[in-house]
Amino acid sequence: MRVLVTGGCGFIGSNVVDAYIEKGYDVAIIDNLSTGKQENKNEKARLYVEDICKDGIEEVFKKERPDIVNHHAAQISVPLSVQDPLFDAEVNIKGIIRLLLLCNKYNVKKFIFSSTGGAIYGDADVVPTGEDYVPEPASPYAIAKLSSEKYIRFFYGQYGLRYTILRYSNVYGPRQIPHGEAGVVAIFTEKLLDGVLPTLNHFPGEPQGMIRDYCYVKDIAMANILATEKDTVGIFNIGTGKGTTTLELYRLVLKTLRSKGVGIPQAFDEPKRDMARPGDIKVSTLNPGKAKIELGWEAGYTVEMGLSETVDWYLNKR
Numbered sequence: 226m227r228v229l230v231t232g233g234c235g236f237i238g239s240n241v242v243d244a245y246i247e248k249g250y251d252v253a254i255i256d257n258l259s260t261g262k263q264e265n266k267n268e269k270a271r272l273y274v275e276d277i278c279k280d281g282i283e284e285v286f287k288k289e290r291p292d293i294v295n296h297h298a299a300q301i302s303v304p305l306s307v308q309d310p311l312f313d314a315e316v317n318i319k320g321i322i323r324l325l326l327l328c329n330k331y332n333v334k335k336f337i338f339s340s341t342g343g344a345i346y347g348d349a350d351v352v353p354t355g356e357d358y359v360p361e362p363a364s365p366y367a368i369a370k371l372s373s374e375k376y377i378r379f380f381y382g383q384y385g386l387r388y389t390i391l392r393y394s395n396v397y398g399p400r401q402i403p404h405g406e407a408g409v410v411a412i413f414t415e416k417l418l419d420g421v422l423p424t425l426n427h428f429p430g431e432p433q434g435m436i437r438d439y440c441y442v443k444d445i446a447m448a449n450i451l452a453t454e455k456d457t458v459g460i461f462n463i464g465t466g467k468g469t470t471t472l473e474l475y476r477l478v479l480k481t482l483r484s485k486g487v488g489i490p491q492a493f494d495e496p497k498r499d500m501a502r503p504g505d506i507k508v509s510t511l512n513p514g515k516a517k518i519e520l521g522w523e524a525g526y527t528v529e530m531g532l533s534e535t536v537d538w539y540l541n542k543r
């Protein structure tokens with residue numbers, strides 16, 4: 226089976242590519258290397274350094290004739306989407322439309338999309354939030370993801386292009402870059418290793434920070450494999466269902482680093498504090514019940530397990 230992964234040199238995309246290769250799939254990648262890195266590329270995958278905003282990607286479809294397109298390329302910064310919504314829409318809305326048109330033209334069997342449960346539901350009054358909750362996107366980034374979902378469903382209704390939409394919670398793990406949608410694990414770990422006191426962003430009167438559902442990237446990669454192999458069409462939350470405050474996460478990262486022999490002074494037991502950024506939401510946890518029933522997926526990693534592997538990766542990298 227031939228799979229084309231966009232963004233396959235990025236944090237999540239490269240972990241998804243590794244999982245496909247491990248399962249014996251034939252994998253090609255489209256990535257413009259804007260945030261992705263060549264060093265993340267699986268050596269068994271073919272890389273096309275192309276931009277999803279440009280028509281040149283048609284050549285890749287012509288040559289590769291993929292059965293499945295797995296779309297991970299995106300502008301991933303929520304604050305940047307607030308500053309420059311036009312650029313965000315250029316990549317995150319027009320880019321996906323270009324891909325969907327090509328999927329249709331080249332008879333792709335299924336489209337898999339990395340959406341965001343972490344941002345799309347906004348400040349939901351039901352947590353953990355289910356897929357049937359009416360999204361209230363609070364940033365251009367989340368608006369673009371919701372629009373993408375609607376285009377995908379239009380292409381299914383109009384042309385029969387099958388799809389699975391995966392609404393991820395906050396993803397963390399090896400290869401994460403600090404400035405993405407949910408880069409807090411990468412930020413805390415890198416700063417602490419560099420001997421710099423990290424900053425915890427919070428809303429007024431809530432110094433423990435925000436509540437998030439942290440999901441390890443290997444669990445995310447497995448959800449993509451199941452989405453590829455199951456015949457299901459639909460939208461699925463991919464998260465643990467459990468909430469962790471930013472302060473709890475900070476303490477867990479600190480504890481994990483110390484348990485692996487990294488000397489961090491006691492003065493770092495408390496992070497610096499700063500206000501929440503534009504587009505931030507207070508609480509976000511996802512109900513993954515539907516993915517368990519229909520995809521047979523559930524998170525296998527606790528935050529402690531995932532952080533242990535992640536910290537090992539940062540330590541090996543240095």
Ligand SMILES: NC(=O)c1ccc[n+]([C@@H]2O[C@H](COP(=O)([O-])OP(=O)(O)OC[C@H]3O[C@@H](n4cnc5c(N)ncnc54)[C@H](O)[C@@H]3O)[C@@H](O)[C@H]2O)c1
Nearest residue numbers: 232234235236237257258259260261276277298299396407
């Ligand atoms: N990190 C999270 O917690 C999270 C949560 C929900 C959804 N997502 C989604 O998962 C996907 C992957 O995110 P990530 O965290 O791995 O980010 P990332 O920046 O590491 O990966 C994005 C990849 O897309 C590539 N890219 C960007 N613009 C491109 C363009 N115009 N043409 C071709 N390639 C382009 C980048 O070079 C990079 O390799 C994104 O769609 C993101 O919105 C991430």
